[in-house]
Amino acid sequence: MALYRKGEIPDLLMMTATPIPRSLALTLFGDLTVSTIKELPPGRIPVVTHLAQEGKEEKVYDFVGKLLDQGRQAYFVYPLIGESEKADLKSAQDMASFLATTRYPTHKVGLLHSRLPEDRKRQVMDSFVKGEIAVLVSTTVVEVGVDVANAAAMVVEHAERFGLSALHQLRGRIGRGREQSYCFLVYSRGLTPDAVQRLKALYTTQDGFALAEEDLKIRGPGELSGTAQSGAMRLSIADPARDYELLQTARRDAFGIVEKDPGFLEPVHLLYSRWRESQET
Numbered sequence: 280m281a282l283y284r285k286g287e288i289p290d291l292l293m294m295t296a297t298p299i300p301r302s303l304a305l306t307l308f309g310d311l312t313v314s315t316i317k318e319l320p321p322g323r324i325p326v327v328t329h330l331a332q333e334g335k336e337e338k339v340y341d342f343v344g345k346l347l348d349q350g351r352q353a354y355f356v357y358p359l360i361g362e363s364e365k366a367d368l369k370s371a372q373d374m375a376s377f378l379a380t381t382r383y384p385t386h387k388v389g390l391l392h393s394r395l396p397e398d399r400k401r402q403v404m405d406s407f408v409k410g411e412i413a414v415l416v417s418t419t420v421v422e423v424g425v426d427v428a429n430a431a432a433m434v435v436e437h438a439e440r441f442g443l444s445a446l447h448q449l450r451g452r453i454g455r456g457r458e459q460s461y462c463f464l465v466y467s468r469g470l471t472p473d474a475v476q477r478l479k480a481l482y483t484t485q486d487g488f489a490l491a492e493e494d495l496k497i498r499g500p501g502e503l504s505g506t507a508q509s510g511a512m513r514l515s516i517a518d519p520a521r522d523y524e525l526l527q528t529a530r531r532d533a534f535g536i537v538e539k540d541p542g543f544l545e546p547v548h549l550l551y552s553r554w555r556e557s558q559e560t
Contacts, residue, residue, distance in 0.1 A: 296423070296448065296487060315488050326433075326454040328462045328482055336436065339463045340382050343432045346461075347386050347413050351431035355416045356449055358440040360392045368437050375416040386413035393420055422448045428456035438464035439474035443494040446481050473497050496523060 282289055293311075319325070331339050343353050355378065359370040371392050379388035389403045389412035400420075406412045408427055415421065422445055433453045438446060446464065453460040464478060480493045517526055536548070543551055 296451070317486060317488070322457045323454060324457070324459055325485055326450055326460050326462050328450065328464065328485075330478055330482055331463055331465045333465060333467045336465050339434055339465060340378075342461070343434060343463075344383060346431045347383060350429075351458075352407065352410065352412070352427060352429050353414050353432035353434065354421060354430060354449075354452060355414060356421065356433070356435045357416070357418060358437050360394055360418055368440070371416050371418050374436070378414055378416060383414055387411065388414040388416060391415060391417040391420060393418065419445055419449070421452055425452050426455055427452070430455070431458065431460045433460075433462045434465065435463070436465045437467055438478060439466045439470050443477045443480060443490055443497065446477070447485075447487055447490050450481070450485070492523065 282291070329339075347353060355371075355374060357369055357371040357374055359366065359368050361370050361372045363370070371390060375388055375390040387406075389407055391400060391403045391407075395403070403412065403415070404425070407415045410429060419441070430453050433449055435441065435446065435449055441449070450462045453462060464481060466474070466478060470478070476493070476497055480490055484490060539545075540548055543549070543555070
């Protein structure tokens with residue numbers, strides 16, 4: 280927006296790993312040409328994703344322990360930094376202590392979250408990158424920008440509390456080497472229909488663009504001309520979630536018509552051309 284206010288319209292290239300609903304909606308309803316890169320970098324193996332209900336996480340801990348004994352590393356991600364009176368959820372601080380003393384006492388456990396001083400964050404992250412820390416317990420601060428090829432496991436507890444794009448980004452922190460990696464999504468009982476839909480989507484595909492489309496259907500596109508990144512958008516006729524495939528078809532057809540007959544001079548388009556002239560006069 281700041282660039283456009285300068286008076287000249289520049290060419291614009293927008294890049295994203297996993298589009299949020301608003302960004303994806305802009306590709307549908309805005310004048311944007313879309314390119315997608317769906318191939319993994321050479322040598323990478325798709326991550327194996329498992330769903331585990333709360334109460335069965337001990338099996339997950341045991342599996343991760345075997346990977347740690349093989350010299351691999353693991354992430355454990357939680358929705359809270361510390362204990363909260365408003366929610367009966369595991370927190371990163373409490374679980375870092377539990378994992379270090381009870382589950383993995385022979386492996387070094389590190390804690391990373393947004394309240395730590397910047398120098399402490401860098402120290403913890405550098406230690407994990409170097410392999411000095413085997414288990415990194417964190418909040419979503421590790422969602423992007425972390426590349427550790429030796430990390431073989433991502434455990435997200437209370438996974439239903441995270442958005443679809445966030446879960447996909449977290450899963451993307453592993454599988455960055457040439458050996459098999461595993462993502463465990465541990466969910467609580469009594470899931471909402473939207474949470475069930477999100478977890479099923481993560482389980483069935485690793486295609487970031489397909490997940491972004493599912494996220495658009497679940498959360499809504501938000502505001503195309505504003506800043507809201509999700510929520511319902513009112514159109515006179517169509518519903519972006521219900522009519523997603525139809526809107527894609529309409530967009531392709533519209534671009535095809537403009538490319539073939541930009542002046543709307545062909546007989547089949549004359550009706551619209553005359554209507555436009557009447558509106559201008």
